[in-house]
Amino acid sequence: MDLHARRADSFGAQAEAYAEHRPDYPVAAIRWALEPLGTTERLDVLDLAAGTGKLTAGLVAEGHRVTAVEPNEQMLSELVRRVHDVRALPGHAEHIPVPDQTIDAVFVGTAFHWFDQEKALPEIARVLRPGGVLAAMWLDTDPDVAWLEEFQQLSNTSVESQRHDPVEVMAHPSFGPAEHAVFPHVHRRDSPEATVAWINTHSRMLVIDDEERAAVNDKMLEFLRERPETSNGPFDVPLRSEVFRTVRVSE
Numbered sequence: 001m002d003l004h005a006r007r008a009d010s011f012g013a014q015a016e017a018y019a020e021h022r023p024d025y026p027v028a029a030i031r032w033a034l035e036p037l038g039t040t041e042r043l044d045v046l047d048l049a050a051g052t053g054k055l056t057a058g059l060v061a062e063g064h065r066v067t068a069v070e071p072n073e074q075m076l077s078e079l080v081r082r083v084h085d086v087r088a089l090p091g092h093a094e095h096i097p098v099p100d101q102t103i104d105a106v107f108v109g110t111a112f113h114w115f116d117q118e119k120a121l122p123e124i125a126r127v128l129r130p131g132g133v134l135a136a137m138w139l140d141t142d143p144d145v146a147w148l149e150e151f152q153q154l155s156n157t158s159v160e161s162q163r164h165d166p167v168e169v170m171a172h173p174s175f176g177p178a179e180h181a182v183f184p185h186v187h188r189r190d191s192p193e194a195t196v197a198w199i200n201t202h203s204r205m206l207v208i209d210d211e212e213r214a215a216v217n218d219k220m221l222e223f224l225r226e227r228p229e230t231s232n233g234p235f236d237v238p239l240r241s242e243v244f245r246t247v248r249v250s251e
């Protein structure tokens with residue numbers, strides 16, 4: 001298995017920690033993504049690569065009929081345990097187990113970069129109704145916060161973060177031009193240890209060897225225990241959610 005495939009499949013080994021320590025998504029980002037549909041009524045929404053249900057839970061809370069599709073068994077089990085009122089199905093973005101034109105919006109949270117784009121985009125187009133929306137979103141630490149930038153540098157490993165340019169990727173005949181928006185968010189952490197536990201749920205941490213991981217963890221902990229922003233009790237880590245949306249055109 002190559003590194004890309006190993007990383008894409010790495011999250012399940014830490015599924016429980018993932019569910020406990022990863023952030024959720026801002027409601028404003030979900031609402032913005034759905035704006036082109038022109039209604040706030042209950043919609044048929046698909047959370048593709050749903051993981052343990054971080055985004056799924058937000059979609060359910062907004063009152064939508066949600067189908068969650070996730071290939072990793074351990075991640076899907078966590079989702080089923082934690083998120084109710086959702087139809088949860090095993091499946092991949094390249095072969096979505098949902099009939100043609102039955103979905104109003106496909107959401108992808110921090111996972112679009114793992115897909116085989118050439119196969120996934122036509123599949124997403126197939127399940128969407130004409131006029132439906134594809135929304136790909138990510139969560140990143142706020143690059144304008146000095147201590148956080150320093151912390152991010154410290155948490156780098158021999159494996160780099162994975163990301164494509166979504167606008168370029170979404171340039172596909174089944175979809176209109178992609179629009180982009182950024183939403184502020186925070187991730188509440190109780191302690192430096194909980195912050196390090198969060199970072200350890202990223203694939204670049206999951207696929208490195210134990211020795212490298214231990215060294216990076218020591219550096220991160222030392223930093224967080226010394227910084228005034230993070231050394232004492234609960235603190236909010238400033239995040240931003242980048243969202244790209246595009247509308248399924250009629251053929």
Ligand SMILES: C[S@@+](CC[C@H](N)C(=O)[O-])C[C@H]1O[C@@H](n2cnc3c(N)ncnc32)[C@H](O)[C@@H]1O
Pocket residue numbers: 008009011022048049050051052053054055069070071072075091092093094108109110111114115116
């Ligand atoms: C970083 S996690 C994001 C999970 C969730 N959407 C969230 O925001 O927390 C990436 C997820 O993509 C899934 N994944 C990887 N390759 C995939 C593929 N080809 N099709 C669908 N899901 C995939 C992984 O199993 C993992 O659950």
